[in-house]
Amino acid sequence: VKFALLPQGMDPDDLIRAQGSEAMSAVLAQARPLADILWMRETAGGTFDTPEKRAELEGRMRQLTSAISDETVRRHYQQDLKNRLEAFFGASRGAGQRKGGDTVRRGAASRRFAVSDSLATSGLVRSAGIGGHTTAMPPLRDAALIVGIVNHPALLNDFFEEIAELRFAHPQVARLHAVILDAMATRDTLDRQHVAIAVEQAGQKAFCDELCLMCAKSLEWHVSDSAAYEDAREGWQQALHLHHRAMTLHTELRAAERAFAEQGTQETYERLLLIRDEMLSARGTEVQIAGFGLSSGRPLKPL
Numbered sequence: 296v297k298f299a300l301l302p303q304g305m306d307p308d309d310l311i312r313a314q315g316s317e318a319m320s321a322v323l324a325q326a327r328p329l330a331d332i333l334w335m336r337e338t339a340g341g342t343f344d345t346p347e348k349r350a351e352l353e354g355r356m357r358q359l360t361s362a363i364s365d366e367t368v369r370r371h372y373q374q375d376l377k378n379r380l381e382a383f384f385g386a387s388r389g390a391g392q393r394k395g396g397d398t399v400r401r402g403a404a405s406r407r408f409a410v411s412d413s414l415a416t417s418g419l420v421r422s423a424g425i426g427g428h429t430t431a432m433p434p435l436r437d438a439a440l441i442v443g444i445v446n447h448p449a450l451l452n453d454f455f456e457e458i459a460e461l462r463f464a465h466p467q468v469a470r471l472h473a474v475i476l477d478a479m480a481t482r483d484t485l486d487r488q489h490v491a492i493a494v495e496q497a498g499q500k501a502f503c504d505e506l507c508l509m510c511a512k513s514l515e516w517h518v519s520d521s522a523a524y525e526d527a528r529e530g531w532q533q534a535l536h537l538h539h540r541a542m543t544l545h546t547e548l549r550a551a552e553r554a555f556a557e558q559g560t561q562e563t564y565e566r567l568l569l570i571r572d573e574m575l576s577a578r579g580t581e582v583q584i585a586g587f588g589l590s591s592g593r594p595l596k597p598l
Contacts, residue, residue: 297326315466330375331556333359338383338559349384356380382558433465435513436534436541438506441471443518443531445494445503448485450531455479457535462542468506471499487520544570 299322301310311319327335337356343349356376363369432438444450444458451458459476463469471494478493479485494503510518517530548570555563 296329298329298332299323299326317466330372334376334379334559343384353380379559382560432505432509433463433468434541435509435515436538437463437465437468438509439513439515439518439534440531440538441468441475442503442506442510442515443527443534444475445490445507446487446518446520447522447524447527447531448487448490449524450528451475451479451485453528454532454535461535461538464545467499467502470497471503471506474499544573 301307301322305313307319310322337352337359343352357373360369360373360376363372440461441463458472461472463472474493474497475490478490482489491500494500507519510516515530515534516522517526522530548567551563551566551570555567
């Protein structure tokens with residue numbers, strides 16, 4: 296038995312309607328085994344900073360495994376939960392281990408805590424991979440990259456290889472990206488009208504309009520069709536850099552998720568939080584380039 300954890304507030308129909316069948320396939324691919332779910336249920340939101348609380352958790356785990364009727368399965372569950380407890384509390388419950396005449400502490404000595412219910416069911420702990428998003432709309436920076444190309448097709452001439460190699464998590468953004476590349480393959484150059492026709496013929500106009508509105512309400516002004524190309528180019532290049540950084544962070548996040556699932560320690564949990572904070576910080580980064588915006592008639596901002 297495995298458990299596929301859906302984004303909060305969504306059932307399978309909601310997810311497929313919002314993000315397509317690929318998103319549902321990604322959720323199913325990340326289904327968690329029963330042992331993971333039991334561990335999450337018993338530790339979610341808990342603070343285990345006293346011997347009594349740790350003993351209580353261990354007692355609940357022992358009670359759970361004792362209810363398994365098959366002796367072999369019961370033994371393996373007992374070993375699995377024992378390993379998780381030792382990693383969570385520290386090997387030998389924080390006992391000192393001699394090494395070179397010094398006492399080395401293993402594990403965190405005093406404070407142990409577990410993820411909350413909301414974190415346990417979020418994309419942070421549930422492996423979302425690069426393709427896992429829990430909202431119907433894509434990240435703003437992905438939207439800005441696509442809208443920038445739609446409104447400034449000259450970017451295809453300056454950054455064709457970079458654009459061709461782009462990978463997007465959101466299925467609809469990926470489809471829109473493919474539509475633009477297909478249109479480029481049929482012509483030597485593209486202008487806004489050609490791109491608009493290709494997008495409409497592919498049935499992507501409504502979604503593209505949503506992305507444009509999303510960018511218009513944000514700091515991504517440089518992707519609008521009214522922005523000067525010099526600003527659009529500088530802003531798009533910076534967005535590309537931040538997009539690649541976000542992809543790297545997603546890779547680091549997956550590694551941190553695996554470490555947390557295997558060890559469940561405070562250190563691995565804090566690593567998750569550190570990466571999450573860096574991802575949130577990257578999302579709020581605005582382009583900071585000397586003279587950026589002057590070509591579009593925007594006032595110069597101090598760096």
